[in-house]
Amino acid sequence: MxxxxxxxxxxxxxxxxxxxxxxxxxxxxxxxxxxxxxxxxxxxxxxxxxxxxxxxxxxxxxxxxxxxxxxxxxxxxxxxxxxxxxxxxxxxxxxxxxxxxxxxxxxxxxxxxxxxxxxxxxxxxxxxxxxxxxxxxxxxxxxxxxxxxxxxxxxxxxxxxxxxxxxxxxxxxxxxxxxxxxxxxxxxxxxxxxxxxxxxxxxxxxxxxxxxxxxxxxxxxxxxxxxxxxxxxIGSPPMNLLNGVVRDGAVVLEDGTTVPVPPGYQAREGQAVQLGMRADNVMPVGHSLPPTEHMAQIEMDVNLTEPLGTETLLFAELAGAEVQAKMLNPRPVEAGERMTFQVMLDKCHLFDAESGAALRG
Amino acid sequence: MKSLKLPPWLVLLLPAIIILAAVVLIPLVLSLYSSFTAYKLTRPDSLYRWIGTFNYEKAIGDAKFWAAFGRTVLLLTVALNLEMLFGLGLALMVSKVTRGQRALRTMMMFPMMFSPILVGFQFKFIFNDNVGLVNNALQSLGITDQAIPWLVDGNLAMFSIIFAEVWTATSVFAILILAGLYAIPKDPLEAAKVDGCTAWQSFRYVTLPFLMPFIYIAMAIRSLDVARAYDIVQIMTNGGPARRTELLWTLIGRTGYVDARMGYANAMGYISIFLAIFFTVFFFRKLTAARAELGMGV
Structure with missing residues (x-):
């Protein structure tokens, strides 16, 4: 015992x-x-x-x-x-x-x-x-x-x-x-x-x-x-957190980019939230896993790259915040290049901006 | 004339060499030389009367000298051990004090701040059989009705001297051991607690091994101090009664300066030095071993 x-x-x-x-x-x-x-x-x-x-x-x-x-x-x-x-x-x-x-x-x-x-x-x-x-x-x-x-x-x-x-x-x-x-x-x-x-x-x-x-x-x-x-x-690199507001079932980021509320999460209309996505779930189109059911597309400027061999970490900017993304089967990327990314929504998270608590539905 | 050209290293070392020669080398050689002569302070020409090893043979055959030698070893052993035990106890207690520890540490050093001569006078008074504090107190408390001859009785006189010696120097041990206590890492002590040690076992198996180097340093310092003990004894008993508290240096001092037989005194001094050297080497060996034990390097 x-x-x-x-x-x-x-x-x-x-x-x-x-x-x-x-x-x-x-x-x-x-x-x-x-x-x-x-x-x-x-x-x-x-x-x-x-x-x-x-x-x-x-x-x-x-x-x-x-x-x-x-x-x-x-x-x-x-x-x-x-x-x-x-x-x-x-x-x-x-x-x-x-x-x-x-x-x-x-x-x-x-x-x-x-x-x-x-x-x-x-x-x-x-x-x-x-x-x-x-x-x-x-x-x-x-x-x-x-x-x-x-x-x-x-x-x-x-x-x-x-x-x-x-x-x-x-x-x-x-x-x-x-x-x-x-x-x-x-x-x-x-x-x-x-x-x-x-x-x-x-x-x-x-x-x-x-x-x-x-x-x-x-x-x-x-x-x-x-x-x-x-x-x-928990997790490395740390999860990306983006500030936004919920409008019509989507998270509107500060620069106007909209991403649907991830499945399994619920938020009031107009609630200030933080959208959380791990680098593993944000990948440039053409370098990602096969598409799943819930996908969103965003465009970002890549500022910096960290090649790791089998994958490359991309540091991009979205709505004034830094977003880390992963590129599998990497190709060389120039700093400043604008790329389209796929976001695996069912792996994303939504938190209340004020308390930080997850908004599980 | 071609000037004498000394090599630069010698020129640079010359000041040090001259000072060392004047302060250490010449007195050393002179005293060593004089120990082989019949030198008496009152008759300077006797400095040139070479008598070979006569003084040494005389000292070695002199029962009074060996009695003083033995007594010095006894004083060393008893006083050092008592000081170590009291110092250890004191340090352990002070290390537990949470408030006013600085003040306590300073107060602990007070006995060391007095000249040994004054300590001698003070204890001569305290142990005086007529007006002394100890007898007064004992009689007032009704423990005894007669005056105890603290400084007159042979055994009691030695006890009194050891008491004074311990009073002055326990703090040397206490402070060095306290420094040791502060230097002990906390982790092994906690590990010992988790391993099942009682407070005593933690002390015995962890604290004490860590303290040993500090104890030996204190021992080495103090053994040199006690081996040359002179002042307290000179004041308290002057080696008396009937030479019962005669130590090496009171004997040598009297022979050299009162009897003026400096050649003989120097010979005894050279023999005595070995005592101090022996103890120092002994404690440094112990210190090195204790440090090696702790993996502190040699």
């Missing part, structure tokens, strides 16, 4: 409230990623689950127990820190076995658990080294090994990859995913990198300013963002 439940959890530092009454249910063996920009309260939330920060209000359950007042060592959790937090004066073997040694387990059991963990993480040849003699990726693996030897109820990861270079990060991301498949266990993972969140998570929790904005599977939050924040935070 290793479900984690957060009930109206609040954190304040003096008069400053940083986490506002959040609720979250994490299932057994689920991989949940808390993601959001810096200062959104995701790390604080994780540290409250760990017991490293006191909870100012609400309740946290691990399994069936309220752990509000339990010190970290009684919560049966383990944590991987951003800066690895290895004990520099101990060898890798001692680092891995430390928690078991503290728990006064027999030496034979400690050795076995350490060897097992080292095996899983390919640390066996490094067991007698000190952390100072390891590379960043190796240290990260030791930190993860230290977490798995204890077979905790819950793994907590606090931005574990942010100190690694891009290539290593991709590699470790895969290893973490593999690790989760090998040692089925509940994982709560904090990151500010939406790619990490998308690739690792069973469910993503998107946070902003101490509130949870949306909880859902990666595809769900990608395809059905509840507001403009989630829409622009």
């Amino acid at each position: 290793a479900q984690v439940h957060l009930r109206d959890v609040v954190k304040n530092y003096g008069p400053l409230e940083v986490v506002h009454s959040i609720n979250l249910d994490i299932a057994d063996n689920e991989f949940v990623v808390l993601v959001g920009p810096s200062g959104c309260g995701k790390s604080t939330t994780l540290r409250m689950i760990a017991g490293l920060e006191e909870i100012s209000g609400g309740e946290i359950f691990i399994g069936d127990n309220v752990v509000n007042d339990l010190p970290p060592r009684e919560r049966n959790i383990s944590m991987v820190f951003q800066n690895y937090a290895l004990y520099p004066h101990m060898t890798v073997r001692e680092n891995l076995g430390f928690s078991l040694k503290i728990a006064k387990r027999p030496q034979a059991e400690i050795d076995k658990a350490v060897d097992e963990a080292a095996e899983i993480l390919s640390l066996t040849p490094l067991l007698d080294r000190k952390p100072g003699a390891l590379s960043g990726g190796q240290r990260q693996r030791v930190a993860m090994g230290r977490a798995i030897v204890r077979h905790p109820d819950v793994f907590l990861f606090d931005e574990p990859l942010s100190n690694l270079d891009a290539k290593l990060r991709t590699q470790m991301r895969v290893e973490i995913k593999k690790l989760h498949q090998k040692v089925r266990s509940t994982i709560v993972y904090v990151t500010h990198d939406q790619v990490e969140a998308m690739t690792l998570a069973d469910r993503i929790v998107i946070m902003r300013d101490g509130h949870i904005e949306q909880i859902g599977t990666p595809l769900d939050v990608f395809e059905n963002p509840v507001n403009t924040f989630v829409a622009t935070f």
Whole structure:
């Protein structure tokens, strides 16, 4: 039993409230990623689950127990820190076995658990080294090994990859995913990198300013963002947002261009809205996927191109705003060229301009 | 006449060489030389009376010298360990203080601001058997009705000196260890908490290893200080009673300046230097090992 439940959890530092009454249910063996920009309260939330920060209000359950007042060592959790937090004066073997040694387990059991963990993480040849003699990726693996030897109820990861270079990060991301498949266990993972969140998570929790904005599977939050924040935070490049007003079932942009209201969305006549479309769904005619049912055509001037090989990112201008579009099977494009684009309307979104909330019909 | 042409590097180094020679080299060579003569301050011509290693042989065969040597080692061991323990305790407490920590840190340094001579006088008064504070307090509280001869009894006198020594220098340890406490990264301590450590275990397995380099630095500094202890002892007991608190340098000082036997005093001084060198080398070895342990490089 290793479900984690957060009930109206609040954190304040003096008069400053940083986490506002959040609720979250994490299932057994689920991989949940808390993601959001810096200062959104995701790390604080994780540290409250760990017991490293006191909870100012609400309740946290691990399994069936309220752990509000339990010190970290009684919560049966383990944590991987951003800066690895290895004990520099101990060898890798001692680092891995430390928690078991503290728990006064027999030496034979400690050795076995350490060897097992080292095996899983390919640390066996490094067991007698000190952390100072390891590379960043190796240290990260030791930190993860230290977490798995204890077979905790819950793994907590606090931005574990942010100190690694891009290539290593991709590699470790895969290893973490593999690790989760090998040692089925509940994982709560904090990151500010939406790619990490998308690739690792069973469910993503998107946070902003101490509130949870949306909880859902990666595809769900990608395809059905509840507001403009989630829409622009998840996905790369960020979703294009264009200001407009609804007239006769169509969105009239500031320069007069009209685009039909995307299917599945509803807006009042005259309502100020933002039309959201991802670059993947705006493509120049002749370079796009076969047409689908709901299509709109717009004309834009291309200002800048970013060739990526298999595709080219086009930076165009529409109604005073920058729009990013994608060209598959690219051909060379001159800056300033006027092109006709197809917009896949059924992949577009409509948000209220004032609140940012999605206008689902 | 062809002028003497010195190479430029020598010309540039010459000021430093002259100063070093005048301040360090010549006194060193002279004192070393004099330790092989029967030099007495009262008879300058004795400086030229070479007597070989006689002074050294005499010192090595002198029970008083070795008694003083042993006492100095004892003082070193006891005082350094007490200062370390008290300093560690003090630093740990001060590091937990949230308000007024600066003021506390400044106050901690007060004992170091007094001249050891004054500290000696102060404790001579405090431990005085007739008018001293300690006896007064003990008698007023009815704990004892007779005057305890703090500075007259051999063992008590040594205790009193250690007490004064610890009072002055505990803050050296406290401040260095406090600096160490501030330098400890927060993450391993949190990791230890999550790994299941109690407060004591976190201290034992994480905090202390991080502090060891700082403790050894303090030890190295203080061992040099205590190995040359002179002023406090000179004032409080003058090496008495009956040489029971005689340390190396009170003995050497008396031999050289009171008895005027400078050649012999220098010989004893050279033997004593090894004590200081030994402790310094010992603690630096320990320091290097502790730093290597932490992966801080050598």
